[in-house]
Amino acid sequence: MKVVLQNLTKRFPNRNKKGDDVIAVNDFNFEIPDGKLIGLLGPSGCGKSTTLNLICGLETPSSGKILFGDDDVTRLPPENRGVGLVFQNYALYPHLTVLDNILFPLQNLRGTEKLTKQQMQEKALTAARLVQIDQLLERKPSELSGGQQQRVAIARALVKMPRVLLLDEPLSNLDARLRLQTREEIRRIQQETGITTIFVTHDQDEAMSISDMIVVMKDGVVQQIGQPQDVYDSPVNLFVATFLGTPPINVLDGRVQGGRLYIGDAAVLAVPGVGDQKVSVGIRPEAFTLDEKGPFEVSLSRVEVMGRDTSVVSTHPASRNPFIRAIIPARNKVDRTAKTVRFSLMGEKVFLFDANTDARIYFDAE
Amino acid sequence: MKKKSMKGWLYLLPAILFLGCFMVYPLIDVLIYSFEEGYNSASQTYTGIGLYNYSYVLRDPYFLQAVRNTFLLVIITVPLSTGIALLISLGLNAIKPLRNLFQTVYFLPYVTNTLAVGLVFMILFKKTAYSDGLINLLIQWFGGNSVDFIDGPYWAKMFVLCFYTVWVVMPFKILILTSALASVNPEYYSAAKMDATRSFRVFYKITLPMISPMIFYLVITGFIGAFKAYSDAVALFGTDLNAAGMNTIVGYVYDMLYGNSGGYPSFASAAALILFAIVLTITVINLMISNKKVHY
Numbered sequence: 001m002k003v004v005l006q007n008l009t010k011r012f013p014n015r016n017k018k019g020d021d022v023i024a025v026n027d028f029n030f031e032i033p034d035g036k037l038i039g040l041l042g043p044s045g046c047g048k049s050t051t052l053n054l055i056c057g058l059e060t061p062s063s064g065k066i067l068f069g070d071d072d073v074t075r076l077p078p079e080n081r082g083v084g085l086v087f088q089n090y091a092l093y094p095h096l097t098v099l100d101n102i103l104f105p106l107q108n109l110r111g112t113e114k115l116t117k118q119q120m121q122e123k124a125l126t127a128a129r130l131v132q133i134d135q136l137l138e139r140k141p142s143e144l145s146g147g148q149q150q151r152v153a154i155a156r157a158l159v160k161m162p163r164v165l166l167l168d169e170p171l172s173n174l175d176a177r178l179r180l181q182t183r184e185e186i187r188r189i190q191q192e193t194g195i196t197t198i199f200v201t202h203d204q205d206e207a208m209s210i211s212d213m214i215v216v217m218k219d220g221v222v223q224q225i226g227q228p229q230d231v232y233d234s235p236v237n238l239f240v241a242t243f244l245g246t247p248p249i250n251v252l253d254g255r256v257q258g259g260r261l262y263i264g265d266a267a268v269l270a271v272p273g274v275g276d277q278k279v280s281v282g283i284r285p286e287a288f289t290l291d292e293k294g295p296f297e298v299s300l301s302r303v304e305v306m307g308r309d310t311s312v313v314s315t316h317p318a319s320r321n322p323f324i325r326a327i328i329p330a331r332n333k334v335d336r337t338a339k340t341v342r343f344s345l346m347g348e349k350v351f352l353f354d355a356n357t358d359a360r361i362y363f364d365a366e
Numbered sequence: 367m368k369k370k371s372m373k374g375w376l377y378l379l380p381a382i383l384f385l386g387c388f389m390v391y392p393l394i395d396v397l398i399y400s401f402e403e404g405y406n407s408a409s410q411t412y413t414g415i416g417l418y419n420y421s422y423v424l425r426d427p428y429f430l431q432a433v434r435n436t437f438l439l440v441i442i443t444v445p446l447s448t449g450i451a452l453l454i455s456l457g458l459n460a461i462k463p464l465r466n467l468f469q470t471v472y473f474l475p476y477v478t479n480t481l482a483v484g485l486v487f488m489i490l491f492k493k494t495a496y497s498d499g500l501i502n503l504l505i506q507w508f509g510g511n512s513v514d515f516i517d518g519p520y521w522a523k524m525f526v527l528c529f530y531t532v533w534v535v536m537p538f539k540i541l542i543l544t545s546a547l548a549s550v551n552p553e554y555y556s557a558a559k560m561d562a563t564r565s566f567r568v569f570y571k572i573t574l575p576m577i578s579p580m581i582f583y584l585v586i587t588g589f590i591g592a593f594k595a596y597s598d599a600v601a602l603f604g605t606d607l608n609a610a611g612m613n614t615i616v617g618y619v620y621d622m623l624y625g626n627s628g629g630y631p632s633f634a635s636a637a638a639l640i641l642f643a644i645v646l647t648i649t650v651i652n653l654m655i656s657n658k659k660v661h662y
Contacts, residue, residue: 056560058556058559058560077559078559079559079560079561080562083560084560085556085557085560087553087556087557089551089553091551091554091557093557093571093572093575095576096571104561104563104571105561105562107567108563108564108567109562160561
């Protein structure tokens with residue numbers, strides 16, 4: 001089911017009645033293609049959970065429209081929208097067994113939709129098998145691990161075969177290892193069912209690894225929408241560039257003069273077509289290549305070996321962060337005793353941003 | 367190791383002394399009194415040891431009347447007050463404006479003196495030479511015959527006593543239940559809403575199980591409290607409860623000790639122990655039921 005968000009806006013009145021309204025979601029436009037897994041990504045308070053609540057109907061928008069396929073559901077109450085929602089804390093009914101939790105939505109069906117006990121049992125079992133908890137049906141939620149509870153919550157959301165599945169921070173209550181496992185699981189379940197799925201997260205790894213498309217939000221405003229790799233490779237502004245990627249992008253002050261990018265006094269990169277101006281420079285950690293004759297010289301702080309590759313930590317006066325981190329292949333040896341290291345930079349991994357607006361300034365990388 | 371345990375006992379000493387003096391010793395004393403036949407508190411003598419006190423109390427028509435009254439009171443008021451308190455709490459939980467005002471109003475009886483409330487009930491129900499009481503005026507206005515609630519037929523007196531008890535115990539129950547309702551995680555209600563759960567089912571399947579430990583607590587303390595009722599009856603019917611036929615078990619114990627017919631600590635002790643046995647039995651039954659019915 002395709003989900004269309006048109007000029008979606010949500011204002012909350014200020015607590016202090018004289019203050020301005022808080023705009024949690026500001027003019028959100030997006031057409032989510034059918035059967036895709038979408039990651040809503042952003043820091044705390046950016047409006048991603050509010051967006052999710054608007055889609056499921058627990059909140060009503062101040063203005064704008066929500067369409068499922070061709071149905072306008074903007075004014076429909078949540079129960080008539082055909083959405084399944086997995087809560088951040090799962091909200092499993094603690095006094096019911098796993099099976100009863102999954103059966104709960106089915107037992108609410110009335111009229112022509114009403115199912116026999118047999119049919120309910122079958123549907124619940126199908127959902128339980130899908131998330132692989134069919135061994136745990138008689139347990140209470142308190143007797144399950146976090147990951148298992150998560151699966152039960154997903155099964156409960158899926159049992160009515162919703163048109164859209166929504167997950168609010170689905171992995172935030174899990175430990176690191178379970179997180180990896182569960183995100184694969186969410187991907188698998190989404191692909192097996194083909195249900196359009198939207199999930200909210202503040203963890204970019206999570207969003208990047210399993211989403212078909214990611215939406216990066218900040219302060220209620222959509223910053224960028226695209227396939228994870230595209231957004232990573234070509235961020236539209238400094239916020240998106242710094243938000244995506246581990247280790248994070250290095251940000252430095254620089255200037256462009258005569259088609260060349262200067263950091264400090266060194267001309268580090270040719271940036272054809274960019275006018276002379278001050279810029280913010282974003283350099284991905286993987287943009288650095290060890291090069292004795294390279295133009296970019298930094299003071300070496302330490303070298304961290306990670307096995308697969310090596311992390312060179314250094315300082316530079318123009319850097320906005322205390323350290324610059326460069327990731328290079330492990331086979332390239334760095335002289336640890338040296339005071340300085342020289343790098344040359346890969347043009348396609350270096351981004352220029354307007355020093356005032358943080359908007360991307362494009363140039364043709366060689 | 368030994369020194370350490372000595373220290374522990376030393377810390378416990380004040381509490382042990384206090385409890386020993388004012389709880390354990392009197393309890394044992396009561397137990398002993400109840401078996402001493404013909405005990406005279408003036409001369410501190412008794413004629414023999416046996417079960418005569420119990421058999422006397424159990425055959426005393428006043429005692430049987432008190433037991434009947436107490437049981438009626440318990441069976442009627444505990445479910446009624448808990449049920450009404452639950453309804454009011456649900457209502458309070460559902461409204462937003464004026465909630466604090468209503469909460470205060472419902473809590474007022476809790477901070478009002480029992481005897482003062484009794485006085486108000488007298489005005490409402492008592493028939494005097496000058497007035498039939500407010501309730502009777504209402505009954506007459508609707509075309510009924512006035513009833514003497516305070517000195518009239520048994521059922522009328524029982525009605526007033528139950529009405530009064532329900533009204534007095536309600537505030538505490540409302541307080542407990544509103545806070546129990548407020549502590550239910552709102553995510554459960556959101557989840558139920560997403561699943562199109564009807565409101566009755568939300569109440570029956572989510573709210574009720576979630577607050578069941580609190581309801582159970584109220585039922586147990588309600589049972590115990592109602593079995594120990596005394597001052598309520600005094601407030602309504604005066605101190606000569608036997609004459610009014612409205613005595614309770616605790617009232618009977620009191621009368622046996624200090625009342626007009628008093629001066630029989632042995633009979634009082636026996637009656638008190640019978641009450642203890644009844645309360646214990648009911649509480650154990652309650653606990654056994656709750657283990658099956660109360661969730662998590």
